Amino acid sequence: MANAQGLKVLGLSLLLVVLLSHPVFAQTDPSGEWENRFHEDEPERVPGPEIGDYLGLPINDAARLRGDSWVATLLELPENQCRPHPSDYAWRGPALLRIWKEADPETQRLIAYHTHISWQSPEQTIYMDGRPHPPAYAAHTWQGFSTGKWQGDVLEVTTDHLKEGWIRRNGIPRSDRATVNTYLMRHGDSLTVAVVIFDPAYLTEPFIRTTDFVSAPQQAIAPYPCESVDEVNRPPGAVPNHLPGTNPFLNEFPAAYGIPPEAARGGAETMYPEYRVKLKTMKTLPRPTGKHIDR
Amino acid sequence: MRVLLQPVAFALAALLAAGAVPPLAQTQGNPDVADGVVHVQPVAANIYMLVGAGANVTVQVGNTGVLLVDTGLSTMSDKVLAVVHTLSDKPIRYIIDTTDDPDHIGGNESIAKTGSTITGGNVVGDIGASAGDTAAIVSFQTVLDRMSAPTGKQPPSPQGAWPTDAYENPQKSFWFNGDSIRIFHQPGHTDGDSMVYFRRADVVSSGDIFRTDSYPVIDLDRGGSIQGIIDGLNHLLDLTIPADDKSKDEGGTMVIPGHGRLCDQADVVVYQEMVTIIRDRVQDMVNRGLTLEQVRAARPTQDYDPLYGTNTGPWTTDMFVEAVYRSLSAKH
Numbered sequence: 001m002a003n004a005q006g007l008k009v010l011g012l013s014l015l016l017v018v019l020l021s022h023p024v025f026a027q028t029d030p031s032g033e034w035e036n037r038f039h040e041d042e043p044e045r046v047p048g049p050e051i052g053d054y055l056g057l058p059i060n061d062a063a064r065l066r067g068d069s070w071v072a073t074l075l076e077l078p079e080n081q082c083r084p085h086p087s088d089y090a091w092r093g094p095a096l097l098r099i100w101k102e103a104d105p106e107t108q109r110l111i112a113y114h115t116h117i118s119w120q121s122p123e124q125t126i127y128m129d130g131r132p133h134p135p136a137y138a139a140h141t142w143q144g145f146s147t148g149k150w151q152g153d154v155l156e157v158t159t160d161h162l163k164e165g166w167i168r169r170n171g172i173p174r175s176d177r178a179t180v181n182t183y184l185m186r187h188g189d190s191l192t193v194a195v196v197i198f199d200p201a202y203l204t205e206p207f208i209r210t211t212d213f214v215s216a217p218q219q220a221i222a223p224y225p226c227e228s229v230d231e232v233n234r235p236p237g238a239v240p241n242h243l244p245g246t247n248p249f250l251n252e253f254p255a256a257y258g259i260p261p262e263a264a265r266g267g268a269e270t271m272y273p274e275y276r277v278k279l280k281t282m283k284t285l286p287r288p289t290g291k292h293i294d295r
Numbered sequence: 296m297r298v299l300l301q302p303v304a305f306a307l308a309a310l311l312a313a314g315a316v317p318p319l320a321q322t323q324g325n326p327d328v329a330d331g332v333v334h335v336q337p338v339a340a341n342i343y344m345l346v347g348a349g350a351n352v353t354v355q356v357g358n359t360g361v362l363l364v365d366t367g368l369s370t371m372s373d374k375v376l377a378v379v380h381t382l383s384d385k386p387i388r389y390i391i392d393t394t395d396d397p398d399h400i401g402g403n404e405s406i407a408k409t410g411s412t413i414t415g416g417n418v419v420g421d422i423g424a425s426a427g428d429t430a431a432i433v434s435f436q437t438v439l440d441r442m443s444a445p446t447g448k449q450p451p452s453p454q455g456a457w458p459t460d461a462y463e464n465p466q467k468s469f470w471f472n473g474d475s476i477r478i479f480h481q482p483g484h485t486d487g488d489s490m491v492y493f494r495r496a497d498v499v500s501s502g503d504i505f506r507t508d509s510y511p512v513i514d515l516d517r518g519g520s521i522q523g524i525i526d527g528l529n530h531l532l533d534l535t536i537p538a539d540d541k542s543k544d545e546g547g548t549m550v551i552p553g554h555g556r557l558c559d560q561a562d563v564v565v566y567q568e569m570v571t572i573i574r575d576r577v578q579d580m581v582n583r584g585l586t587l588e589q590v591r592a593a594r595p596t597q598d599y600d601p602l603y604g605t606n607t608g609p610w611t612t613d614m615f616v617e618a619v620y621r622s623l624s625a626k627h
Contacts, residue, residue: 060601061597062599069572069598074568079560079564080564082537082543084543123543135334135336137336137344138336138556138557139556139559140556140558141545163545163562164562176562201601201602226544237526237567237571239567239568239572239575243576243579244576
């Protein structure tokens with residue numbers, strides 16, 4: 001029996017090796033029209049994250065202070081109104097997605113995959129021709145510079161040269177020093193995109209997040225022009241921010257959800273299942289009353 | 296759903312286990328290159344950024360000649376010249392100094408003397424034809440004042456490195472290589488800083504008002520101030536307009552910083568917000584009567600230190616905080 005079990009494990013291992021190391025006919029083309037499903041992480045993605053909710057993020061103190069200082073009215077500043085989501089976050093937003101191939105017209109060799117996402121219409125190019133990444137002094141972009149390679153039937157994308165972006169839309173930053181590995185995994189009419197962010201400035205561990213799409217061949221993506229306007233009259237150069245220790249909203253999230261305030265501050269340990277044991281020993285704030293905050 | 300997710304999770308775990316490290320970590324971080332090589336980064340059709348010579352050097356080329364913004368360290372002049380000659384065989388006509396720091400003006404003398412100024416009319420008419428034997432060097436007046444010295448005194452810089460065309464008004468403009476060159480007096484790092492805007496090419500050379508590799512260097516003894524830096528960054532935001540094509544909200548006006556990587560408006564926004572937020576924090580502490588030691592202990596830069604802070608080198612985080620504090624408390 002033990003031998004049979006061992007052979008079974010060996011067989012499965014060999015199968016996995018074959019699946020992951022046979023790049024030619026194992027590739028699963030992610031091209032097509034895709035739409036996302038917002039029931040996945042809906043509270044964070046649709047109404048938007050709560051102020052002060054850093055739960056599950058492997059952030060350091062510097063990132064925490066960036067979040068505490070953040071004021072949503074920053075987004076009203078004309079220079080911030082038309083920012084697209086950077087490529088590591090764009091999958092999370094209103095993301096009607098198109099992916100298509102670019103082939104060399106003479107050799108039909110694959111040069112790149114391109115993505116187009118509906119909100120703000122950002123386009124990412126994933127070079128498949130083995131070209132090197134630009135030098136450190138080259139410009140950074142919202143979508144970054146990306147190269148791809150096949151790991152079995154998974155398209156692995158490596159991105160750098162990103163502009164500073166965000167990990168959670170409540171002020172938690174992702175720095176322009178970050179590199180991102182993205183994995184596109186297609187299973188028929190489903191596409192899973194896993195994003196792994198390595199940020200030496202603001203993360204103590206890699207941050208991993210998946211987003212799912214379904215095929216939508218009937219989909220038509222509208223254009224998304226954007227023109228900034230003066231929404232609020234402010235003195236020139238004003239940058240809304242909370243001074244350290246003065247953000248009055250930080251306890252609203254942990255109080256409303258019955259979460260210990262310390263846990264809401266995030267950190268690597270809050271990512272792991274073992275943290276649930278510790279949670280039970282931590283104090284929570286009194287929950288406010290009222291129907292609108294029944295959660 | 297469970298059936299679908301299990302193989303996805305399995306494959307992802309295998310991939311992550313195979314290589315859960317950032318494969319490009321070496322390409323990120325401080326982009327100031329110190330490998331002894333002057334690197335060329337194309338910026339616009341006829342504008343290049345040279346990296347590795349000290350401060351960034353801007354090169355504009357065209358039929359009329361070559362224009363440089365800053366010249367780098369004196370020890371790098373030969374390499375800067377060699378690179379410039381690969382970009383154009385025309386003579387160097389103009390050098391614009393954005394400040395008087397050695398890493399910006401070090402190459403003035405040796406580079407200028409390889410060039411020539413087109414003379415005649417009212418150009419250097421009072422000096423004589425020999426003034427055409429070198430490239431013209433343009434700066435704000437205080438840069439010339441600091442590099443030179445009254446007659447009989449030993450100047451800090453050799454005469455051949457001095458600006459030949461110092462301006463005193465808020466801006467100076469001229470036409471060169473089919474582009475309008477607008478030079479703005481933009482005090483902040485010192486009281487003599489300039490920013491250079493190539494209007495047709497849509498490129499700004501910011502000088503040390505903006506850099507991506509450290510907190511702004513504020514030289515209080517030479518008239519710098521935190522508010523000057525912020526005013527300069529706000530001016531830079533006014534000058535820059537991002538493109539709105541498939542490169543959404545990026546590109547458009549490009550910015551060559553005094554140090555660091557090539558940028559556009561969105562990068563300036565990050566820096567302007569950082570400097571303004573730190574100014575607001577320190578101003579609040581000054582208003583509450585905190586001492587410099589108390590301000591330092593409060594770590595008003597903590598959230599930006601991973602990007603711009605350092606405890607070593609010529610411009611530490613402590614020095615920046617002290618400069619902001621003294622600038623705002625007017626005790627310098």
